Amino acid sequence: MKFGGSVLTGPKAVRRAADLVKREVEAGWRVAVVVSAMKGHTDMLTKMFEEASSSKLRGELDYVLASGEELSARLFHSALRSLGVSSVLVDPKSEWWPIFTDEQHGDAEPILEECSTAIREKILPLLESGHTPVICGFLGVSKSGKVTTMGRGGGDVTAVLLARFLGCREVVLVKDVEGVYTADPKTVHGAKVLDSIELSEVELLASSGARVVAPKALRYMPSWMKIRIVGFREPLTKGGTVVNGGADLEVSAYSRPLSMLTVVGEDGGRLVKLAEQLMSEIGCRTLASTSMETAAILYFEGSSEEAVRRVHKLVEEGEAKAVSGLSGLALVSVRGRGLETTPGVIRRVVEPISAAGVNIYGLFTIHSSVRVLVPWGSRDHVVELLERELRGDGGE
Numbered sequence: 001m002k003f004g005g006s007v008l009t010g011p012k013a014v015r016r017a018a019d020l021v022k023r024e025v026e027a028g029w030r031v032a033v034v035v036s037a038m039k040g041h042t043d044m045l046t047k048m049f050e051e052a053s054s055s056k057l058r059g060e061l062d063y064v065l066a067s068g069e070e071l072s073a074r075l076f077h078s079a080l081r082s083l084g085v086s087s088v089l090v091d092p093k094s095e096w097w098p099i100f101t102d103e104q105h106g107d108a109e110p111i112l113e114e115c116s117t118a119i120r121e122k123i124l125p126l127l128e129s130g131h132t133p134v135i136c137g138f139l140g141v142s143k144s145g146k147v148t149t150m151g152r153g154g155g156d157v158t159a160v161l162l163a164r165f166l167g168c169r170e171v172v173l174v175k176d177v178e179g180v181y182t183a184d185p186k187t188v189h190g191a192k193v194l195d196s197i198e199l200s201e202v203e204l205l206a207s208s209g210a211r212v213v214a215p216k217a218l219r220y221m222p223s224w225m226k227i228r229i230v231g232f233r234e235p236l237t238k239g240g241t242v243v244n245g246g247a248d249l250e251v252s253a254y255s256r257p258l259s260m261l262t263v264v265g266e267d268g269g270r271l272v273k274l275a276e277q278l279m280s281e282i283g284c285r286t287l288a289s290t291s292m293e294t295a296a297i298l299y300f301e302g303s304s305e306e307a308v309r310r311v312h313k314l315v316e317e318g319e320a321k322a323v324s325g326l327s328g329l330a331l332v333s334v335r336g337r338g339l340e341t342t343p344g345v346i347r348r349v350v351e352p353i354s355a356a357g358v359n360i361y362g363l364f365t366i367h368s369s370v371r372v373l374v375p376w377g378s379r380d381h382v383v384e385l386l387e388r389e390l391r392g393d394g395g396e
Contacts, residue, residue: 001021001024001031001032001033001034001159001171001172001173001174001236002033002034002035002036002137002155002156002158002159002171002172002173002174003017003033003034003035003036003076003174004036004155004173004174004175004176005036005037005038005039005040005041005042005072005155006039006175006176007039007174007175007176007232008035008036008037008038008039008072009038009039010038010039011075013038013232014038014072014075014076014079015079016232017076017079017174017232018076018079018080018083018085019079019083020232020233020234020235020236021033021080021085021132021236022080022083022084022085023234023235024235024236024237025085025132027235029237030127030128030130030132031132032123032127032132032133032135032162032166033076033080033132033133033134033135034135034136034137034155034158034159034162035069035072035073035076035134035135035136035137035155036068036069036072036137036138036155037065037068037069037071037072037138038068038071038072041068041071041072042065042068045064045065045067045068046061046064046065048064049061049064049065057105058105058106059105059146059148061105061106062105062106062146062147062148062149063147065138065149066092066136066139066147066149069091069136069137069138069139069155070091070092070136072136073089073090073091073134073135073136074089074091076134077089077134080132080134085132086130086131086132087131087132087133087134088126088131088132088133088134089134090123090133090134090135090136091135091136091139092136092139092140092141092147095122096122096123096126096133097118097122097141098115098118098119098122098123098135098162099115099118099135099139099140099141099158099161100114100115100118100140100141100142100143101140101141101142101148101150102142102143102148103142103143103144103146103148104148105146105148105149106148106149106151107149107150107151108140108142108148108149108150108151109150110140110150110157110161110220111143112161112220115161115165116165119161119162119165119166120165120166123135123162123166124166127166135158135162136158137154137155137156137157137158137159138150138154138155138157138158139154139158150216151216152214152216153213153214153215153216153217154214154216155214156173156213156214156216156217157214157216157217157220159171159173159217160217160218160220160221160225160227161220163225164220164221164222164225168225169224169225169226170225170226170227170228170237170242171225171226171227171228172227172228172230172236172237173213173227173228173229173230174230174231174232174236175229175230175231175232176231176232177229177231178193178230178231178239178240179193179194179229179230179231179239179240179241180193180194180197180202180205180212180229180241180243181193181194182194184210193240193241194241195241195242196241196242196243196244197241197242197243197244198243198244199218199221199243199244199245200335202218202243203215203218203368206218212229212243213227213229213243221245222245223245224245225245226242226243226244226245227242227243227245228240228241228242228243229241229242229243249334249335249336249390250334250335250336251332251333251334251383251386251387251390252332252333252335252383253330253331253332253333253379253380253382253383254287254330254331254332254333256301257327257328257329257330257376258287258299258300258301258329258330258331258373259284259299259300259301259302259303259304259307259325259326259327259328259329260297260298260299260300260304260325260326260327260329260361260362260373261275261279261297261298261300261304261307261308261311261323261324261325262295262296262297262323262324262325263275263295263296263297263298263311263314263320263322263323264294264295264320264321264322264323265294265295265296265314265319265320265321266294267293268291268292268293268294268295268296269291269296270319271291271295271296271314271319271320272289272290272291272296272298274314274319275296275298275311275314276289276298278310278311278313278314279298279300279302279307279310279311281310282302282306282307282310283302284300284301284302284303284306284307284310285300285301285302286298286299286300287299287300287301287331288362288364288366288371290362290364297362299329299331299362299373303327304325304326304327305325305327307325308323308324308325311323326361328375328376328377329361329362329373329374329375329376330373330374330375330376330378330379330382331371331372331373332371332372332373332374332379332382332383332386333369333370333371334349334369334370334371334386334390335368335369336368336369345370346363346370348389348390349363349370349372349386349389350363350372351389352385352386352388352389353372353374353382353385353386356378356381356382356385358374358375358378358381358382359374359375360372360373360374361373361374361375
C-alpha cells in the first residue's frame, strides 16, 4: 500500500498511518509500504535548490528531492518499529532497493526486467520472513548508480510495480479523499464516491485533469490487477473505489460507416472550425479531425456528398481552394494502457493492414488508442488481422 504526501502531513500523520498498517499486519496481511515525501516537502526542496544553486543539472535536483522520500520512509520505519512491527527501511542506499530506471532525471522510466528481478529476489523474501518493508516511492537508481526521480505520480508507479512483480491482485493507494468521486466534490455539491470504475474511464478522467491515479502508473498496471483508492481511515483494505484493470490491448470497430472530407486552403486549423460549423448545420457529426498548414481533414457520420455541397460555401467565399469527400469508411481502434508511448506499436498496426493490400485513409492517436480509417468492406478483415498481430501469431 502507498501513502501519498497529501495524507502524510507531519509526524503525527506518519504515526497514525503506521498504526493503520500495524492493524493490517495483525489481521494477517503481509504489507509492503510505499511512502511519498510529506506534504509540501517536494515543493520546499525544489525551491531551496533553486535559491541555493545555479546548477541546471536535473540529476543534482533529484538527489535533493530524494531526501524528502528518505525522511518519510525513515520516520515511517521508526514508527512501525516503536509499535512492535518488524520493519525494514528500503531506500536507494539499501541492499534491498528494487526500482531501477534509465538515466532520464526528472522523468525516469523503470527498466521492467531489472525491477522484476530485484522485487522478487529482495522484497518478496522480506515479506515471506514476516518483515514489513517501507520503500521510498518516486525514486529510482540508474544503471550508473545515480538516484533518479520518476516524475509526477512516481510514487504510484513504485506501488504498481511492486504489486505487479509480487503478484498482488490489489494495490491500495491511500489518499486525502475517500475514493473516485462522480465529480470534483469541491465543485459539485453532493458528488458521491464510486464503488468501482474501469481503467479506461480513469484514463479519460485523468486526461481531463482529474487527479485520480497518475497516468504513468496506469501504463504498468497488468490486466489482472486492481487498484483500491481509499481515504485515510481504517480498514485500508476495504471501501473506497476499486479501479478494475482492462485488457492489455484490444481491437474494436465503430459500428457505423464514416465519411471523410478534405478541405484545401491556407489555414488548416481555421478550416477545421469553419467546416465543422457548416457540417453541423446539416446534421453531420464529426468524430475526429486533423489539420495541416494548407489543409483540413474531417471524419464524420453523414453523407460526403451533402458535406461537400455544404462546405463548398467556403470556396465560394474565398476561405478555401477546393473540397473533396469520400464515403464508406470504417474506424478501427486499438486500445491499451500507454499505447501511444510504446515503441513500435504504430508499425504493428500499419504493417499487417498494408501487407493485406488494404488502403489506410487516416491514422491518429487519441489518449491510449491508435485509430485507422479503412474501407468499410475491409472492416472485419482488418479487425481480424490486428487481433492476430497483437496476439503475436501474425506470421501463422
